[in-house]
Amino acid sequence: MDELSAGVVERLDPGSAAYVNGSGLARASPMGMGLYRIEPVGKVGSVRTPTVQLEVRPKERLGLGRLLFLLGYAGDQGFREDFVAAVEEPELWSALAESLAQLADRALSRGVLQGYLTVDEALRTVKGRIRISDQISRRPGMLVPLEVSYDEFTGDIAENRILRAALERMSQVPGVRPEVLSRLRQLKGKLAAVTRLQPGAPLPVWRASRMNTRYHAALRLAEVILRNASAEAGDGQQQSSSSFVVDMSQVFEDFVGAALREAMGSYPGEMRLRYNALFNEAVRDSDRIVVQPGAVHLLGGRPVMVYDAKYQAAADVGASPSADHYRMLACCTSLRVPTAWLIYPGAGEVKLRRILHTDIDIVEFPLDLSRPPSEILAAVADLAQQSWGEVVRQAAMGR
Known part of the structure; x- marks a missing residue:
């Protein structure tokens, strides 16, 4: 439905109706005999359960590519339209999944990106530098182990953690085409040695550089997915469900503010x-x-x-x-x-x-x-x- 729609009447099971209400995308009001009136509430996006798929689209009929551009630019004034070359498909989840698979495949085509990660550890030998204040406060009067910090060249860096989390989340979305789901899981397998982000934890900070250029597009889309989409895998009697919900008023206001501030910089x-x-x-x-x-x-x-x-x-x-x-x-x-x-x-x-x-x-x-x-x-x-x-x-x- 359009975000300005007056709503529709549909037959829903109570569990799906509760999920729709909990997602914040729409309001499902019971009318009796299993019928619910579904009305938009000022948000756009998609909710999917094994029995229901609901999409609320922007009144301007924006494609996914334009929506992702507005979302991305608000968080990064250097964001360009080519950073997210979204696949335009009729259904939002298919477009997101295919877009992420393509961009992640491009990012990982030359192997997993590696970089330097600062590690704090207690060792019996000196490696890197000794953290004197930590040594005194944690081990007064002790010579070993030593509290040290050193830089390790590894693939367990912020860029790979963000990409793995996005691939994992999209892999849990019900109804993604089997061939796309297989690609997402294969790509996630390449990052198996990377630390898994805990649900609800802040995204690690990464900085664009010449070294991670091939990751830029995939990371922009991954961040949008992680900030706006949720997916719950099925477990036993519980079936999987997913939601991608954005507040277009907030998106528009954030975008205008970011773009105007950059334009007025001249x-x-x-x-x-x-x-x-x-x-x-x-x-x-x-x-x-x-x-x-x-x-x-x-x-x-x-x-x-x-x-x-x-x-x-x-x-x-x-x-x-x-x-x-x-x-x-x-x-x-x-x-x-x-x-x-x-x-x-x-x-x-x-x-x-x-x-x-x-x-x-x-x-x-x-x-x-x-x-x-x-x-x-x-x-x-x-x-x-x-x-x-x-x-x-x-x-x-x-x-």
Whole structure:
């Protein structure tokens, strides 16, 4: 179903209905006689159990490649569209599994990447350097064993741990085509000597370099999978299930913030995301009202531009007059900024709304997510240029 769908009525078993509700992707409300009304709740993705497969797709009908680009760029401003060349298949899980298999196969085609890993260990001989403070605190007065640290050249590094975890998670998804499942398991077998990440543990940190270039694309996709997908293998009477759920509002707002901050890096000043602005005079902290625009650009420590990205404001005719506009008016008033930029997904023209009895303008700026990633980023760069031009114009007018 589309994320703006009014919902559908389907026959579900209680276990599947509970899993759908627990996934956060949709709401399954009982109607009696085994029927449930399934309604989207503002998230997109897919839930799969042995008896149910539910997909909620973005209203813009974005393909998987575009969705992965938005997800990846928000976490890494250097993320490029070619880092994740997603296979576009009708079903999300098939596309994810095939994409991961292809990229992991490419990454491991020349063998498992190795690198230096710092190891802390207690040994009876000196290896590397002695950790003096640890030796004194843990073994006062003892000469051996020695607390030492040394660098070991090994395949048990962050890159391989992340890749193994993603391959393992996708291998547990029910309904993946047998040939793809076989490839995922074969690739995971190449990383059998790598430490398995514990469920729920933070992902280890890796840094892009010339040495791990062939892993980049696979790692970008692996991180997206590990942060947004869950899979539970069957055990006894329990059957396997999986979910891939993302909040498109958060994805869009994070993407716009990251892309805009990079684009504004070419201009003087400093960009701050989720800026807190005090709206009223108050003696006590409990009486303070704070407004928080998505981003504020400061020049010499003074706010000069206000931005907000609103995914839910999208409509066929553009951004809708709503509380978002009142909120931007409040931000401009609080920060003494004459122009605010409201960014929303969709096609159309830039629209200026001049607020009556004030010197404040709110500019609606559409961002067409159906365009190629390079054109989306070009549009954000155009937004940065237009907004900076407005700052220059206002400065020339002495405002």
